[in-house]
Amino acid sequence: MQKRRRKTASSKPVPERAWGFESLSQRFYKSRKIFSAMKKLLFAVLVGILLVAGCTQSSGNPPVATKEVKISNFAFVPQAITIKAGDTVTWTNEDSVPHDVASNPHPTHTDLPGLRSGELQKGQSYNFTFTQAGTWGYHCHLHPSMAGTVVVEEG
Numbered sequence: 001m002q003k004r005r006r007k008t009a010s011s012k013p014v015p016e017r018a019w020g021f022e023s024l025s026q027r028f029y030k031s032r033k034i035f036s037a038m039k040k041l042l043f044a045v046l047v048g049i050l051l052v053a054g055c056t057q058s059s060g061n062p063p064v065a066t067k068e069v070k071i072s073n074f075a076f077v078p079q080a081i082t083i084k085a086g087d088t089v090t091w092t093n094e095d096s097v098p099h100d101v102a103s104n105p106h107p108t109h110t111d112l113p114g115l116r117s118g119e120l121q122k123g124q125s126y127n128f129t130f131t132q133a134g135t136w137g138y139h140c141h142l143h144p145s146m147a148g149t150v151v152v153e154e155g
């Protein structure tokens with residue numbers, strides 16, 4: 001019982017050991033503060049990395065200058081292309097399931113109503129001539145999550 005009782009500062013002058021204990025707990029408190037500051041710093045760094053990664057991802061997929069688009073593995077390859085006004089783009093289905101190239105937006109296709117292939121079986125192709133400059137989004141009407149872009153520059 002006697003050993004467990006805590007010594008209080010008021011009963012006796014504070015012995016050196018008590019100071020030692022106090023500085024230890026202070027040190028522990030300080031290290032917790034440093035740890036919490038480090039956690040905040042780590043969080044800020046992570047947010048920064050995510051922001052940079054997000055920006056790189058959005059600009060990291062530049063349109064490819066080609067008029068040939070493959071439909072392969074449920075994706076348009078390349079996903080984004082650049083052409084000149086008056087150019088004709090050819091889509092070729094390489095998948096064993098049918099795909100249907102259609103102008104955005106799904107399901108009304110009002111941006112470029114003429115851009116519509118109908119069902120393309122494996123090996124079949126579809127051509128469309130872009131006359132108007134602009135950025136035209138399209139998709140597969142059967143699998144609307146398959147999206148592509150044609151950037152048409154002034155001819």
Ligand SMILES: [Cu+2]
Nearest residue numbers: 102106107141
């Ligand atoms: Cu559609």
